[in-house]
Amino acid sequence: MSAPVGKTPEQWEGAGVRLRAFVRADETDLVAAFADAAITTWNPGPPEGPTAFVAERNDWSTGTHASWAVAAPAPGGEPGRLLGSVSLHKIDLTQGDAEIGYWVAPWARGRGVGAAAAAAAAAYGFARLGLHRVHLFHAVENHASCAVATRAGFLLEGTLRQSFRYPDGHRHDEHLHARLVTDPLSR
Template sequence: MTISDTATDQRHFRPAVVDLGDVQLRPWGRALDLTGGTVAAVIAAAVDPEIARWNPLLDATDPAGAEAYLDRSDARWAEGSTASFAITDTADGTLCGNVALLWTDQADGVAMVGYWLLRAARGRGLATRATTAVTRWGVRTAGLRRIELYHDVDNQASCHVATRAGFPYEGTLRASYRHGDGPYTNEHLHARLATDPEVGLG
């Protein structure tokens, strides 16, 4: 893995490209140029049933909403508050998915990680590899101390990703998350510390 970043201020996320060989983690935003169009790729993700079920992209199902999603990504990168990466295929520049870090207690070095994959990219271990890589990047460049990962108790695929990426299960959070205007659901909490042994990228 090679990492090129533009700045390494502690406790701030700065735009970077994380190269995993067959895929790259590239910052979301207006400057991102994806094969087939970045706005179209955001819309395709937003209307994917599995992504909509577990990781709704709010109002990004039309061009205006997708552009607003990219603008929010740029703003959060500028603030250093969220590091949102498009997982892209190195060979053809298409979108595979997303992985992101979000500060939950910046002063204490605590962040959460989340991810989603488009249907064509599933089953290849990309979510595990991207989660492992972005966590490692965050520890090294932004001083992460603890990284938390939450998922709906019914999302077994996400649970497997967490385990493979080295995030031990720490407990069940009752009625902790609400999908849209539906009922509150239970979540599993997984977490890893910066001092935990590193996991291979596969």
Template structure:
């Protein structure tokens, strides 16, 4: 008696578009998924408290991490977001010593459609070294290659020139200005520049001759 096999169906896009916890080694810097281990590190929690108090971060990327308890809750929320598959947040750390340098986060805007958004911030110790650019490029490539992202966007306040430089260096083409788009840390709505990259876009050339970010 023959056996009838069920017809094969294409893999569900939702299944393909999974954020799998991965460490990205950039040599002198390592990107590691925020995890329960970070929640147990007083040095990391103190780094988040310092980040929350930094004027630039407080304005453009405010963190709810005024003390260790709040920083712990912040880390736990990122860890749970990995579990849900909603976003992939990486702690940017020095390879030697593990000092916290920043954060890069890729999140789904429309997972079924393959539309994601990326954001980033760095502590003062990481600025001027090209770390934000390198980390954002690495997570962008990772998102296209492993999570089947189709399009990744960056939206930043028009006044945030550092973020604009990072977007340009990472191959995110400018697509326009969003008026009164987002309320930032000063409590005011700001216009934002929208940039985007497609999975089919070529890798950008290495930046040269510009201030590092």
């Protein structure tokens, strides 16, 4: 039996990353992250601004998403600097599946943060929510996201033709990747 999603973020540790609630101190970094073309090309920015983004991501009360700020583990209970974001969304406890999305701040790229965060969020979904499958979509042109998915153990399952309209207004082909609870932790 699966556990329901709580009302607020549950902290979760992964390999070199901490998934935690967004804090007010993250708002400056959120503004910088959503000014970065590598993020905004594939992710719409928060239309209401960082304060609303933080409130929405920290409100798990609908049970349809589990969203976290990604940070490095910090001593003494400090939150640590924002390195990115990861979310399980479209959570369906009846079917035992969810979609995952992520982005990595420019100052944290090239260190495996995205793959560690995606693997940690999937592990949370399997362990705490009883999920069987976690999947993701990314534009075929988004090579960085493809590399993150692959390093996090999400197998490429196929290509969906013109499946999603991105912020550029065009429909892009997307790759579908997935991990099952039965998949090995690393490849």
